[in-house]
Amino acid sequence: MEIRLQKIIADAGLASRREAERWILEGKVQVNNKVVTQLGSLADPREDRIKVSGKLIPKKQDEVYIVLNKPTGCLTTMADDKRGRTTVMEYVKVTKARVFPVGRLDYNTQGVLLFTNNGSLAKKLLLPKYKVERTYKVKVSGIPNEKTLKRLMRGVHIKDEKFKPIDAKIQKTSGKNCFLIMTLVEGKNRHIKKVCEHIGHPVIKLQRTHFGGLNLTGLPLGACRFLSPKEVKALKKLVADEPKSTRPAKKK
Structure with missing residues (x-):
């Protein structure tokens, strides 16, 4: 089935549709060895040979x-x-x-x-921007008080980095430590560990229990x-x- 060329490029994970459109206009896209510069051009991702900047896009597979x-x-x-x-x-x-x-x-x-x-x-x-939830079960050092948890729910700044609000609740205590259930809608590098370190309760163990409903x-x-x-x-x-x-x- 033929679909728009920019969608094929985006679905292959190479770029956004807008960026794919720019590549087409710049003459960087070929279909069956012919340069395509017309937006709205169609191609069959299962049959046609599509190249971006000379590199072949693998033919479309069933979604897995x-x-x-x-x-x-x-x-x-x-x-x-x-x-x-x-x-x-x-x-x-x-x-x-x-x-x-x-x-x-x-x-x-x-x-x-x-x-x-x-x-x-x-x-x-x-x-x-799509606010896809990730939920973590986090064992931390110490037991944060209610004021500390509210800080997370307002969002925190660490140096020049801003972290969006995190819903955090104590699930259970374990001696001098505790388990938190933390839900957030973004996933920065070492996100949970940075935030917990910042509030004075370093992570001991970390498990992601949910992602987008899974x-x-x-x-x-x-x-x-x-x-x-x-x-x-x-x-x-x-x-x-x-x-x-x-x-x-x-x-x-």
């Missing part, structure tokens, strides 16, 4: 969605580690499709990690499974509508 219960002690990367450490790709060999992780979990963080070959959806799920029910550590059609539909629905801008309109 896998959720992994990532164990600790492995890297979230598609490349082999130079130091020989295990990567998450070792745990998702249930498909021959070229899937990639949506976002990342740190080396010693475990829990829900989504894989797909749908680049367009993956990018949207990670954009803060959870760990029935999924042992290190195991993965394909998403059901219902789960895929729910993920797509999370980012189906463009969020309304909360910025005030400019005065004329």
Whole structure:
């Protein structure tokens, strides 16, 4: 089936549709060895040879969605580690499709990690504007008081970096430490660890229990499974509508 060229490029995870349109106008896109510069041009991602800047886009595959219960002690990367450490790709060999992780979990963080070959959806799920929730079970040093938890709910600044509000509740105490349930809508590098360190309660153990409605029910550590059609539909629905801008309109 023929679809717009810029959508094919975006779905391959190479760029946004707007950037893909710019590439087309700049003459960087070829279909069956012919340069295409007309916006709205159609192509068949399963049959046509499509190149961007001379590099061939792999022909469209069926969409694949896998959720992994990532164990600790492995890297979230598609490349082999130079130091020989295990990567998450070792745990998702249930498909021959070229899937990639949506976002990342740190080396010693475990829990829900989504894989797909749908680049367009993956990018949207990670954009803060869509407010896709991630929930973590966090064991921290000490027991934060109510005032400290409210600081997280207002959002915090660490040096020049701003962190959006985090919903944080104490699940249970464990001696002098406790477990927090923390829900957020963005995923910066070492996000939870930075924030907890900032409020004086360093992370001892970290597990992501939910991502965009996906959870760990029935999924042992290190195991993965394909998403059901219902789960895929729910993920797509999370980012189906463009969020309304909360910025005030400019005065004329």
